[in-house]
Amino acid sequence: MTKPSAEDIETLVDLFNQSDWEEMHLKIEGLELFLSNVPGARGPRAVALEAAASTGETPHEPAAPAPVVIPEGMVVVCAPNLGTFFRAPKPGSPSYVEIGQAIEEDTEICLIEVMKLFTPVRAGVAGVVHEICVNDAEMVEFDQPLAIIDPSAR
């Protein structure tokens, strides 16, 4: 299955507007779409995250990762395994990559740690870092988006 294009999304929004549905929640190929005609409504993941934040607890929370929207033509780098995400090789050292930085296919973009075992993750595609999707030292799940690369912006 290919990723939905901007037109596909427009079609979906039109369909939703014509329907009598109150909410639509759609997940395709890493894209997550939440539509609602209730004022102030937010996606279920956003609500879960806010609920967690409002209790003032640590990030060690039973809250799912936030949805990531991938702009057309961009490539998402996903977690090869579950673990803790680190942007820098060591605490205090500079991050592997910054937003806007040009990178090569084999550029290391982060580390994932499982039980003290650190594995570097490579971009897998040349381009410019468009977004880092995870905060430093957060847990990432298997296949969770870590970074978005714009291969055309070079």
Added chain:
Amino acid sequence: MAVKRTLVANRGEIAVRVIRAAQALGIETVQAVSQADRDSVAARMADRVVVIGPAPSRQSYLDARLVVHAAKATGCDALHPGYGFLAERAELATLCADNGITFIGPSASTIDALGDKLRAREIAAAAGVPLAPGTDQIADAGAAVVAAKEIRYPVVIKASAGGGGRGMFVAREASDIESSFDKASAEAEEVFGDGTMYMERYIENARHVEVQVIGDGKGRVVHYGERDCSVQRRYQKVIEEAPCAAMPPHVRHELHQAAVDLLSSMKYMNAGTVEFIYDAGREAYYFIEVNTRIQVEHPVSEQVTGVDLVQAQFRIAGGERVLGRQDQIHVTRHAIECRINAEDPSRGFQPCPGRITRWRPPEGAGIRVDSHCHDGYQVPPFYDSMIAKLIVTAADRRATVARLRLALDAFQIEGLVTNLPILRGITAHPDFEANTIHTRWLEHTYLPELKMNERETVDGPH
């Protein structure tokens, strides 16, 4: 300290079962799933879901590091391993302990000691539990032939690290040993990473009887009666019941005491099962092994004692003093469980994953169905083929068998092939009704009969 939030490191019906138990106790749940199970019932029930890896279990449910990392990162203070997967790997219990997470089960050293079948035999012998005549480690086929002469044929040769019938065979004469020993040892080496073999006298026409216990880790152990799991195919249990109706009360009492003695001798912690072979003709029982986990068939013991064993697991792990007095635990009813598998009996019981188009479990008094299935559920091809456990309870064995037959008839599953017809056939068989079965009955009597009847039906009367 009482458990506040637990990781559920398993899938299928036992994940659902563990979440229900946790919820009843007010414990928060984090469900670890593979990518194939992210939309499962357990995932929907849990407070949070963590995708720990792709569908193959080696990269998800069988990776102790991932499971413990997920527990730690989501703030869990406990981890329930269910059965299968990592449940009896000492490595998981060790990793939990090292990371300050309460493992819902015995200590790593207990799992290690009892997982080694030869060490378990030594522990049982020291506690005065009867063992079938047997050997220590056997070096090779030649040594096995010599030992078998002394023990007397038939003998069963087993892998010390084994379980579930892998790396195990029955020998009736020296040539059986010569043809199978190396193969079994190699299989044990491959599956368990240890090719060590030992031998026991093989008890013909024996029943499989096991005792459910819970220990407090300080030497106090309470039992919840026994289960009879004699309907087996290739050492895999198919139907289990409690109590063992074929056992006279004085033997039953001794058997319970043997199980309690064995596990209290090692200050056993949490739920466990002591398995025995029972020779009904001689009223003799022999120790097989201890399973250091909650078992698939635990519901029959729950049904006859009224104790929720999974809740008890959480409470005992949380340091609560939940073990009642032994004389307060009564077996008052009879219960039988059938394992319903997505498998095709006509094609060598080959697993048949697929989409369930219609799911109608039976309902009514005395009927319990433990399952993770529903209309439209896709049974993934990556895991065990068990899709449900039907547990039926009534006042005595006769009434339970009658109720079970009706419940099996009423169970409707469409879209994939299951073993339901076989279960209906077994429970309608006069031998099952008369309770004269043994662990080889299904393979040596029932299935051959079935094949013969089918042939007659196909050929038709001429």
